[in-house]
Amino acid sequence: MYKLFAIDIDDTLLAKDLTISRVNQKAIQKARKAGVKIVICSGRATSSLWPYIQELDLVQPKEYTISYNGAMIIENSNQRKCFYRGISQTYTQHLLDVANQWGIDVQLYIEDDLVVDRITDRIHQYVVMSGMNVVEVGNLNTYIKGETIKVLFNGNHEVLKKAVVELEPWIQGKLHMFFSKPEYLEFVNIEANKGLAVLHLAKELGIERENIMTIGDSFNDLYMIEAAGMGIAVANAHPDIKKLADYVTKKTHEEDAVAEAIGKFLL
Template identity: 45%
Template sequence: MYKILALDMDDTLLRKDLTISEKNKDAIKKAAEKGVKIVFCSGRSSKSMINYINNLNGYNCNEYLISYNGAMVLNLKDKATLFNKYVEKEYVLKLVDYGRTNNLNIQLYIDDNVVVEKFDERTKQYEVLSGLPVKQVKDLKEVSDKGSLKVLINNDENILNELKTELDELLGNDLNIFFSKPYYLEFLNKKANKGIGLLELAKLIDIPLKDIIAIGDSFNDISMIEIAGLGVAIGNAHEKVKKIANYVTKNDHNNDGVAEVIEKFILD
């Protein structure tokens, strides 16, 4: 029997309107009642994720979470940090300089806050998506003494595609660099991704990888889909994600794809 259900949020569990369907909620509750640990695993900040978890009070999914694309693992019961890996200050400063040179919107994640120098329309859209206010500061370098849990460039898809090759050459040996959405290019510590975060949690609570289901849609989900006993791509997932998955749902994120997995592999 599967013992952990690791769920990506955006474009997997959440619908286009950023809500969780009643069918998905019901399936999650039934899985938890069977003893499966429900673990949200997202690129979002912990604070953004907790807002959703609090709205699922009574659904038994408030034990652990994996945030910042795997850079942090939290025990929600006692608020303990079980694992974290920061982008070190050296690389944060390089990315801030790169952003200034190329007129890019650089976002840092400091003490569970999103921090920017440049506040524009894209920043406003990010606030809507995350459900969190973004803090504007004069100088990102002054708030990055301990590094950042992740760094995100929020910009046009075509511009980011052109820049990624250059950034891979500049920092690819030192950081994990990937798209979480076509317009979000993210940077993590080389020893952090969703797969590593899930592996660390599994070791801490003594659950073998074969007993884990992981469901996702995008490039940042590949690492956890690959290590899980059952790696699932949601129906709307990128083709590269579908190719590495053990199972691809018939339904997409707008049509209860998560419930499909729970009903087929946990409740059946």
């Protein structure tokens, strides 16, 4: 029996209009009544996830959320940090230097704020989608004074791939680097990813790996798909993710893939 179900948000639980369908909502509540711990696990900031946490009635004691691609775990009832791993100022500075060379927009996540040089069209689109509070500082290089929770390069996919080639020799053993979407290249602490966070939370809750189920669609979900006893990819997932999943849903995120997974494995 699976006791913990970690669910990615974007392109997994949410439809294209960024809403949770009634079918998915009902399935999640049935799973909760059956004793399954539901954990939202996303690359987004905690503040960006909060409306969905409230909608799912997860603002309760002993309910948890994994945010920033596994860099933070909070208990929902009091927003107490149960786990946190940040990126050092030195590493952040290096990423800023590389981004500047390639003309890539950079987003820094500091506490619950999205900190940027300036609000470009790309960053504006992200802010509209995420609902985050954005702080425009003019020069990120002089603004940063300590750790950053997450760094995101927001740009053209082909340009981002060139940045990846440049960064790969340097980044080994320092940070995790992955695409959450073709236009989003993300960086978190080497000790933080969705898989490690799910396993950390499960250990704290006394849940074994074989009793964990996860579902996602993209490369930032790969760690938790591989970490779980049952790692699921939605039908709209990247082909490389599908190859490594234990099960691929027949339905996409537009067709209630999460409800399909719950019906098949949890109820």
